[in-house]
Amino acid sequence: MDVSDIRRAGERLREQVHRVVVGQEAALDLMLVSLLCEGHVLIEGVPGTAKTLLARAFAACLSLDFNRIQFTPDLMPGDVLGTNLFDFRTNSFVLTKGPVFTQVLLADEINRTPPKTQAALLQAMQERIVTIDGTSHDLGAGFMVIATQNPIEQEGTYPLPEAQLDRFLFKIVIAYPSRDEERSIVQRHGHRTAMPRLADFGIEPVADLDTLVGFRRVVEGIRLSDQIADYVVDLVRATRGLPTLLFGASPRCANMIAAAARALAALEGRDYVIPDDVKRLALPTLRHRVVLAPGAEIEALTAEAVVDQVIQKVPAPR
Numbered sequence: 159m160d161v162s163d164i165r166r167a168g169e170r171l172r173e174q175v176h177r178v179v180v181g182q183e184a185a186l187d188l189m190l191v192s193l194l195c196e197g198h199v200l201i202e203g204v205p206g207t208a209k210t211l212l213a214r215a216f217a218a219c220l221s222l223d224f225n226r227i228q229f230t231p232d233l234m235p236g237d238v239l240g241t242n243l244f245d246f247r248t249n250s251f252v253l254t255k256g257p258v259f260t261q262v263l264l265a266d267e268i269n270r271t272p273p274k275t276q277a278a279l280l281q282a283m284q285e286r287i288v289t290i291d292g293t294s295h296d297l298g299a300g301f302m303v304i305a306t307q308n309p310i311e312q313e314g315t316y317p318l319p320e321a322q323l324d325r326f327l328f329k330i331v332i333a334y335p336s337r338d339e340e341r342s343i344v345q346r347h348g349h350r351t352a353m354p355r356l357a358d359f360g361i362e363p364v365a366d367l368d369t370l371v372g373f374r375r376v377v378e379g380i381r382l383s384d385q386i387a388d389y390v391v392d393l394v395r396a397t398r399g400l401p402t403l404l405f406g407a408s409p410r411c412a413n414m415i416a417a418a419a420r421a422l423a424a425l426e427g428r429d430y431v432i433p434d435d436v437k438r439l440a441l442p443t444l445r446h447r448v449v450l451a452p453g454a455e456i457e458a459l460t461a462e463a464v465v466d467q468v469i470q471k472v473p474a475p476r
Contacts, residue, residue: 165427170364177359181339194421197327198303209306221366222261229271235278261300268305283325329446380420381430385475402454407447433474
């Protein structure tokens with residue numbers, strides 16, 4: 159395997175997803191990058207912008223197990239992880255696995271469940287294991303969380319804590335489609351009101367777990383020069399100590415940007431990272447990891463605006 163195989167697989171996956179989803183090229187590229195470097199993604203957008211459909215179509219292109227959890231205020235950690243139940247026939251406890259025991263997990267409307275249940279995913283996302291009653295269970299190399307959240311509905315929602323946000327490689331913000339894209343959506347899906355059935359569009363898997371593991375080994379070998387490494391570190395460190403930010407990005411963020419830049423380079427067919435790879439990924443990697451200072455919120459500044467300023471300020475290597 160080499161980068162040309164990864165590039166071709168990425169092109170095929172985009173082609174399959176676009177049988178169902180109109181537009182969303184930037185979001186799909188970030189999901190591909192995350193898949194190649196073992197990351198998780200948080201997709202934010204107003205209702206009706208195909209967040210769930212995009213995640214379902216993406217998962218359908220992979221020969222991986224898929225589960226979906228609809229997060230609600232009454233969801234308990236055991237509903238996510240599973241629990242040990244006593245079996246009177248064998249006189250012993252038996253593990254009943256929850257939906258987290260899968261390879262691609264769609265956490266739909268993750269901000270609708272309380273922090274205690276949100277925290278149930280922390281260990282799974284970071285370590286790919288789940289601990290139930292003191293026993294650890296491996297989730298495997300294919301485990302990936304695709305979470306969605308609604309930014310405008312506040313009643314009955316619980317903001318994700320910073321510790322959990324830091325586990326997501328990207329926060330992908332989905333905007334309204336262009337007029338031409340919206341017209342194509344109406345032409346393609348305007349004959350029904352229900353969620354489109356993926357089987358009707360003939361989506362075919364383009365990779366399996368063994369192929370994905372091989373791709374990841376190739377990505378790990380992508381060259382990241384000392385100058386690019388310095389640029390990544392300078393970008394992350396530039397978010398600390400700003401008067402507009404209460405907290406900047408963590409060292410984990412620098413590692414994630416470097417890994418993601420390698421994956422993006424591979425998808426572009428290159429075996430080396432360029433500054434534009436880092437610059438392209440900086441905003442979706444940083445926007446959910448910085449915390450605005452109270453004064454910045456009063457001035458109506460956004461995290462995206464502050465991160466954009468940092469990206470413009472830090473010089474890229476030539």
